[in-house]
Amino acid sequence: MNFEKIVILDFGGQYTQLIARRVREAKVYSEIYPWDAPLATWMSGNVKGIILTGGPHTVTDEQARQCDRSIWSTHVPILGICYGAHLMAHVLGGKVRTADSGEYGEAAASLDVSHPLFEGRSPQSRVWMSHHDEIEGIPEGFKIVASTSNCPAAAIANDESQWYGLQFHPEVGHTEGGFEILQNFIYNICNIIADWDMASLAELSIESMREKLEGKKVISALSGGVDSTVSSVLVQKAIGSQLTCLFVDHGLLRKNEAEEVLSVYRGEMGLKVILVDARRRFLDALEDVTDPEEKRKIVGNLFIRIFEEEAAKLGGIDFLVQGTIYPDVVESGSGQAQVIKSHHNVGGLPDDVQFEGILEPLRLLFKDEVRELGRELGIPAEMIERQPFPGPGLSIRIMGEVTEARLRIVRESDAILREEIAKAGLARDIWQYFTVFLPVKTVGVKGDERTYANTIAIRAVSSADAMTAEASEIPYAVLRAISGRIINEIDRVNRVVYDVTSKPPGTIEWE
Numbered sequence: 001m002n003f004e005k006i007v008i009l010d011f012g013g014q015y016t017q018l019i020a021r022r023v024r025e026a027k028v029y030s031e032i033y034p035w036d037a038p039l040a041t042w043m044s045g046n047v048k049g050i051i052l053t054g055g056p057h058t059v060t061d062e063q064a065r066q067c068d069r070s071i072w073s074t075h076v077p078i079l080g081i082c083y084g085a086h087l088m089a090h091v092l093g094g095k096v097r098t099a100d101s102g103e104y105g106e107a108a109a110s111l112d113v114s115h116p117l118f119e120g121r122s123p124q125s126r127v128w129m130s131h132h133d134e135i136e137g138i139p140e141g142f143k144i145v146a147s148t149s150n151c152p153a154a155a156i157a158n159d160e161s162q163w164y165g166l167q168f169h170p171e172v173g174h175t176e177g178g179f180e181i182l183q184n185f186i187y188n189i190c191n192i193i194a195d196w197d198m199a200s201l202a203e204l205s206i207e208s209m210r211e212k213l214e215g216k217k218v219i220s221a222l223s224g225g226v227d228s229t230v231s232s233v234l235v236q237k238a239i240g241s242q243l244t245c246l247f248v249d250h251g252l253l254r255k256n257e258a259e260e261v262l263s264v265y266r267g268e269m270g271l272k273v274i275l276v277d278a279r280r281r282f283l284d285a286l287e288d289v290t291d292p293e294e295k296r297k298i299v300g301n302l303f304i305r306i307f308e309e310e311a312a313k314l315g316g317i318d319f320l321v322q323g324t325i326y327p328d329v330v331e332s333g334s335g336q337a338q339v340i341k342s343h344h345n346v347g348g349l350p351d352d353v354q355f356e357g358i359l360e361p362l363r364l365l366f367k368d369e370v371r372e373l374g375r376e377l378g379i380p381a382e383m384i385e386r387q388p389f390p391g392p393g394l395s396i397r398i399m400g401e402v403t404e405a406r407l408r409i410v411r412e413s414d415a416i417l418r419e420e421i422a423k424a425g426l427a428r429d430i431w432q433y434f435t436v437f438l439p440v441k442t443v444g445v446k447g448d449e450r451t452y453a454n455t456i457a458i459r460a461v462s463s464a465d466a467m468t469a470e471a472s473e474i475p476y477a478v479l480r481a482i483s484g485r486i487i488n489e490i491d492r493v494n495r496v497v498y499d500v501t502s503k504p505p506g507t508i509e510w511e
């Protein structure tokens, strides 16, 4: 694609994806590469700026992460943030030292507002610091353009070479005017054309797929989720009826969900969808299984098997559509994190499925961009604003064995929760909310009768990206109404509890 772009070299900082998103919010395309990616693998005429991110290391250590040294002779503007700034200073002949005590949190900075990087900023600005090391001696050709009382070289600049280093983090919301500082780098210094938007992306991507897929048969798996929906619609716009979608009903969906999404897919969206009713097969496969990871694997594998069977029935399929999005691409590239849960995305299948090729039309996009693209493509809001739903569905919201009776309980209680949240006008404020079935029986009293029945837990969280989350503070009256209805309307439940755990240490789903 021909968009001008900013390349971000990731040194392992916690804000790397945030930097990439901020650049895109400035309507400029950005790509993330690992810190040690050779220049030849990412450099091209379209690269108009380079950002070196923060990272947990000390630049003076022998093992310190160093990027390809030839970046210093590319004549492309470079912005180093935190570790990136240390690296810049260190490699170019300055001095970096480990301070006696680190600096974490807000600091008052004096900015040289006559410098293009700080144009339009206030001379005294609040900035966000998170570092232990600092630049002690600046390299030749550089000057100091911002300082704080603890950190004399809070920003350094070499205007001739267009190299800039910031000790603070402009990408986080706590830095006053931080986004504007990034924009100054992008617009004033990199001189880049701000042309990244979802309308042009859609146009380009549809055009290129139309060429590539001439006369080809394509298949995609719809899950009801945003990613599989948007990717399928994009492909449909390119090749129309050459695309066939499969919707596998594994029986682990919420109440009425299969009917509802199918009618939108086939109706307003005009997709050609084959419904595969596999409810019995999934239930049989899950019989007697209680281990969360085993459940996840069974659902994931059976889904793939069914998909392959259906594709074989159709015959002659050339391409498979996958709803992979950019965070999946970046995260699978680093692969450092421990597996907490083996994620299964019903819209996504492993690469070893036998097709001529895989189409991943969303692989460059962040989630909020996928939603924007969906809106651009005219997909109904109800499909785009759906809350996240795990691939293994309700199987991981039933603790212990999955049975038809338990599925009914979790489905009914979830429907009540959704109705009450909607009635209270809270649906948009809460990231995700659902009920969990606990196979724990407790004693209660209904009328004059003793009961001995199961427990339902309510999980509702606020979050920006599902990486961290806080339990939502649902008004007590709403909780009481939900609890009352669940106990009155569902036979085998006599107790409702509210989960107040944040993530970490909890996770959003219980399994």
Ligand code: XMP
Residues within 6 Å of the ligand: 341, 342, 343, 344, 345, 346, 388, 389, 390, 391, 392, 432, 466, 503, 506, 507, 508, 509, 510, 511
């Ligand atoms: P956890 O439970 O790990 O979940 O805090 C984070 C987010 O991911 C969703 N989730 C999944 N999504 N396939 C998916 O596509 C999965 O296997 C899966 N498991 C969890 C979860 O609902 C939350 O939004």
